[in-house]
Amino acid sequence: MGGIGLVLNVAKDALLTQQYAIDVTSHNIANVDTEGYSRQTAVIEAKDAAPYGGFIFGRGVELNNIIRNTNDFIEARLQSGQSDLGYVSEQVTYMNVMETIFDESSSSSLSTQLDEFWAAWNDLALNPSGSPERNVLVEDAILLSETFNNLNTDIGKMTDQINNSIQAGVDDINDILTKIADINMKIVAIETTGNANDLRDQRSQLVNELSQYMEVNTYEYDDGNLVVTTGKGYTLVSRGDTYPLTLEGDDIILESSPSARIDITDSIESGAMGGWLEMRDNVIPEISANLDELAKSVIWEVNSIHSQGVGLDAFSSVAGSYAVTSNSEELGTVNSGLAYYDKIADGTFNIWVYDSSGTPVSTTVTIDADVGGTSMDSLAADINAIANLSATITGGKLNIAADSGYTFAFSDDTSNVLAALGINTFFQSSSSRSIAVNEDIINEKNNIAAAKIDSSGEAAEGDNSNALKITELQYKDVTVKQWSYSEGTATSGDITNTTLDEYMHMLVSSIGIKSQSLQRTMEYKETIQTELTTARDNISAVSLDEEMTNLIKFQQAYTAAAKLITTADEMLDTLLEVR
Amino acid sequence: MRIASKTIYDRITGSLQSTYSDMFNAQEVVSTSKRINKLSDDPVGLVTVLDLRSSLSNIEQMGRNVSMGKSWLAASESALTQVNDILTDAKELTVQMSSANIGSSERANAAELVGEYLNEIISLANSQSGGRYLFAGTNTDTAPFALNGTTGEVDYNGNTADFSIKIGSGSNITIGKVGSEIFGENWNEDNIFKTLVDLKSYLQSDNVEGIQEVMGYLDEHMTKINAEISEIGGKTIRMEVKENIIADLKLTYTDRKSQLEDADVSEAVIELNSKQLAYNAALTSASKVMELSLVDFMAV
Numbered sequence: 001m002g003g004i005g006l007v008l009n010v011a012k013d014a015l016l017t018q019q020y021a022i023d024v025t026s027h028n029i030a031n032v033d034t035e036g037y038s039r040q041t042a043v044i045e046a047k048d049a050a051p052y053g054g055f056i057f058g059r060g061v062e063l064n065n066i067i068r069n070t071n072d073f074i075e076a077r078l079q080s081g082q083s084d085l086g087y088v089s090e091q092v093t094y095m096n097v098m099e100t101i102f103d104e105s106s107s108s109s110l111s112t113q114l115d116e117f118w119a120a121w122n123d124l125a126l127n128p129s130g131s132p133e134r135n136v137l138v139e140d141a142i143l144l145s146e147t148f149n150n151l152n153t154d155i156g157k158m159t160d161q162i163n164n165s166i167q168a169g170v171d172d173i174n175d176i177l178t179k180i181a182d183i184n185m186k187i188v189a190i191e192t193t194g195n196a197n198d199l200r201d202q203r204s205q206l207v208n209e210l211s212q213y214m215e216v217n218t219y220e221y222d223d224g225n226l227v228v229t230t231g232k233g234y235t236l237v238s239r240g241d242t243y244p245l246t247l248e249g250d251d252i253i254l255e256s257s258p259s260a261r262i263d264i265t266d267s268i269e270s271g272a273m274g275g276w277l278e279m280r281d282n283v284i285p286e287i288s289a290n291l292d293e294l295a296k297s298v299i300w301e302v303n304s305i306h307s308q309g310v311g312l313d314a315f316s317s318v319a320g321s322y323a324v325t326s327n328s329e330e331l332g333t334v335n336s337g338l339a340y341y342d343k344i345a346d347g348t349f350n351i352w353v354y355d356s357s358g359t360p361v362s363t364t365v366t367i368d369a370d371v372g373g374t375s376m377d378s379l380a381a382d383i384n385a386i387a388n389l390s391a392t393i394t395g396g397k398l399n400i401a402a403d404s405g406y407t408f409a410f411s412d413d414t415s416n417v418l419a420a421l422g423i424n425t426f427f428q429s430s431s432s433r434s435i436a437v438n439e440d441i442i443n444e445k446n447n448i449a450a451a452k453i454d455s456s457g458e459a460a461e462g463d464n465s466n467a468l469k470i471t472e473l474q475y476k477d478v479t480v481k482q483w484s485y486s487e488g489t490a491t492s493g494d495i496t497n498t499t500l501d502e503y504m505h506m507l508v509s510s511i512g513i514k515s516q517s518l519q520r521t522m523e524y525k526e527t528i529q530t531e532l533t534t535a536r537d538n539i540s541a542v543s544l545d546e547e548m549t550n551l552i553k554f555q556q557a558y559t560a561a562a563k564l565i566t567t568a569d570e571m572l573d574t575l576l577e578v579r
Numbered sequence: 580m581r582i583a584s585k586t587i588y589d590r591i592t593g594s595l596q597s598t599y600s601d602m603f604n605a606q607e608v609v610s611t612s613k614r615i616n617k618l619s620d621d622p623v624g625l626v627t628v629l630d631l632r633s634s635l636s637n638i639e640q641m642g643r644n645v646s647m648g649k650s651w652l653a654a655s656e657s658a659l660t661q662v663n664d665i666l667t668d669a670k671e672l673t674v675q676m677s678s679a680n681i682g683s684s685e686r687a688n689a690a691e692l693v694g695e696y697l698n699e700i701i702s703l704a705n706s707q708s709g710g711r712y713l714f715a716g717t718n719t720d721t722a723p724f725a726l727n728g729t730t731g732e733v734d735y736n737g738n739t740a741d742f743s744i745k746i747g748s749g750s751n752i753t754i755g756k757v758g759s760e761i762f763g764e765n766w767n768e769d770n771i772f773k774t775l776v777d778l779k780s781y782l783q784s785d786n787v788e789g790i791q792e793v794m795g796y797l798d799e800h801m802t803k804i805n806a807e808i809s810e811i812g813g814k815t816i817r818m819e820v821k822e823n824i825i826a827d828l829k830l831t832y833t834d835r836k837s838q839l840e841d842a843d844v845s846e847a848v849i850e851l852n853s854k855q856l857a858y859n860a861a862l863t864s865a866s867k868v869m870e871l872s873l874v875d876f877m878a879v
Contacts, residue, residue, distance in 0.1 A: 032584055099618045111629050115636035122640045126647050126744055129720055460738050462719025468745055475748040505629040512622030534586050541583030548873040
């Protein structure tokens with residue numbers, strides 16, 4: 001075909017093609033703000049030429065394709081960058097909370113409370129018989145204990161919060177997986193005939209969202225099916241099939257098939273999910289364990305000195321605060337179930353029994369810490385053998401009582417057994433969760449042992465020798481454990497030559513260091529992500545100026561094509577007018 | 580290079596946010612005048628700050644201990660000085676009364692006076708500071724010396740443990756003395772009270788030889804009390820030195836803590852101004868860029 005008919009045909013195709021191009025442009029303009037939208041381009045080509053009248057004539061224009069402007073390499077890097085960023089930014093969020101929990105600028109901070117506690121012992125040493133000093137000491141010690149308790153509770157709340165986030169995250173991931181599977185099937189169906197550009201955008205966007213949660217890899221088949229796998233290669237989606245995640249206790253399980261359930265908890269090392277798991281399984285347990293270690297050491301160091309001393313009055317009865325799990329097991333072994341069993345050593349302690357006129361009678365009790373040595377039963381029997389004293393075991397705790405008119409006190413415990421059983425101690429419990437001032441002290445502040453019994457069995461109310469020993473704790477190097485967690489497993493190493501104050505300062509600053517380094521990493525990752533996003537947008541995002549220019553370009557071409565029809569019409573008119 | 584519309588808006592949002600957060604941080608430094616507002620602001624500096632805070636709290640405590648110790652020592656010194664004065668008076672009295680010219684009625688009067696001296700010294704030996712007895716060892720709540728009506732002797736009811744306080748790590752100082760070590764452990768010539776009791780009875784019985792014997796004992800007692808006073812003086816000086824050290828340390832520590840923790844206010848204000856300027860610039864440039872669009876230039 002040729003001649004005027006050709007002109008008309010070319011004009012018709014041109015009109016249509018330019019109109020299609022304007023359609024694509026309008027679609028781009030409409031989606032200028034759509035998240036994840038990739039700019040589309042109408043690919044316009046000249047039609048194949050055809051011979052006519054001995055010449056080869058062009059046959060006009062046609063729309064060859066509508067393509068998405070994307071770069072797979074940058075998209076993939078964006079996705080993995082998204083995972084990296086999610087990993088640190090979630091940790092930064094929680095470390096910020098941790099920083100407020102351990103706020104050192106406030107007067108209720110742990111270090112201030114510990115300073116106050118030592119100061120209260122100092123004041124008691126200045127006036128050992130003073131009852132205001134005793135009251136202040138108990139109040140300060142209660143505050144210190146409550147500060148430990150509150151820190152523990154707040155950290156626990158954080159863990160709960162993270163578990164909620166993980167649960168919500170797993171639900172969201174499964175939701176995304178289902179959507180990807182749906183879109184997969186649609187793309188495969190559509191792309192037998194054309195390009196499913198907008199569905200592909202949606203799918204990329206979903207993979208992006210998934211990457212925020214965890215590291216994923218993707219692989220696309222020729223038919224448009226996108227396979228999504230975890231970072232370690234377990235399939236999450238293929239075609240219309242999804243392999244959802246479930247939460248079992250603390251573990252994240254991938255259901256490859258009803259029979260194959262894979263625990264992928266430890267393999268999620270990236271994305272928000274990875275950040276949450278890192279916080280929950282490593283960072284928080286480490287801080288928590290070190291806080292417990294501090295509480296445990298404070299309790300022990302104070303108690304082991306306190307139990308050597310005597311209060312203003314001797315006891316008529318005293319109750320232990322640490323329970324054994326078995327009355328017949330040796331106290332110095334783990335089988336006894338005592339929190340501080342490892343502190344018990346071979347040694348002795350003295351019990352002084354006073355009659356109503358105050359005349360002392362001393363008995364030395366010997367403790368054998370080794371296997372086959374002293375058990376709760378045998379210790380109670382030894383004490384029962386002492387005249388005017390009786391020992392009973394209630395719920396694994398040792399109670400000692402004197403006959404009416406008699407009182408008793410302790411001294412020179414080289415075995416640490418009194419402190420380990422919680423007899424004549426200042427604190428009770430052995431962790432930050434439950435540290436508290438011994439009820440015997442709260443109820444009767446005269447039981448605070450500022451004094452010591454001298455070799456003749458007497459104690460002076462103005463004696464401050466035991467209180468002085470406790471104030472010395474502030475400067476004393478002790479052996480404490482430093483815990484660290486990796487992949488949810490705890491390891492610990494002893495640090496010697498540190499004071500309790502220094503240990504606490506280390507604990508607090510380790511939180512600051514962790515937080516600071518995460519913040520820096522986040523800033524760096526954000527910069528990378530911004531650069532990558534710009535690079536992606538330079539290729540894929542809509543520029544209104546460009547679309548406007550295109551719009552005018554296509555509009556003018558459309559007008560020109562219409563002009564062609566007018567021209568062809570006029571040519572036909574001219575022909576028809578010939579008579 | 581092709582720049583998408585979104586990129587321009589992303590850039591504007593990003594730069595406004597980062598300059599705004601810089602400004603916020605600068606503002607926080609100015610308003611708190613602290614350089615370290617969060618643990619992560621300077622974790623390494625923070626450890627030092629925390630150590631310094633503990634040291635300061637401890638030093639302040641030691642300051643309280645020292646001042647309490649000083650008041651004990653001052654009270655002891657004043658009591659012992661008065662004891663010494665009384666012993667000097669007693670010595671003069673014995674010199675007068677040992678003279679052969681003195682009649683028995685005058686000696687009887689002198690015996691009354693010595694009785695007063697004895698009561699005064701007992702009362703001085705029972706001196707208190709803050710309601711606690713200075714010369715009772717650690718039996719600080721019981722009066723250490725009392726005249727026993729039946730034996731006529733002065734009994735010691737304190738104990739033999741020194742009352743010490745802490746004036747530094749591992750450094751304790753005895754401030755409460757065991758009274759018997761000063762005034763005499765046994766009822767013999769080393770006992771100040773016995774000397775006075777004896778003197779009284781010698782005066783009553785006109786025993787000149789006895790009176791002369793007592794003179795020698797009084798000299799020994801005065802030497803002993805003087806030695807105690809100078810020991811207390813030595814301790815007071817040690818306390819004062821400690822007080823000065825504490826004051827110096829407090830200054831040094833506060834200074835170091837401030838250097839680490841406090842912001843240089845003028846610097847912080849300048850920083851805040853520069854951040855405000857940056858934020859203003861970002862706002863201005865953003866509004867200029869956002870105005871531009873080809874759409875505005877196309878004829879409708």
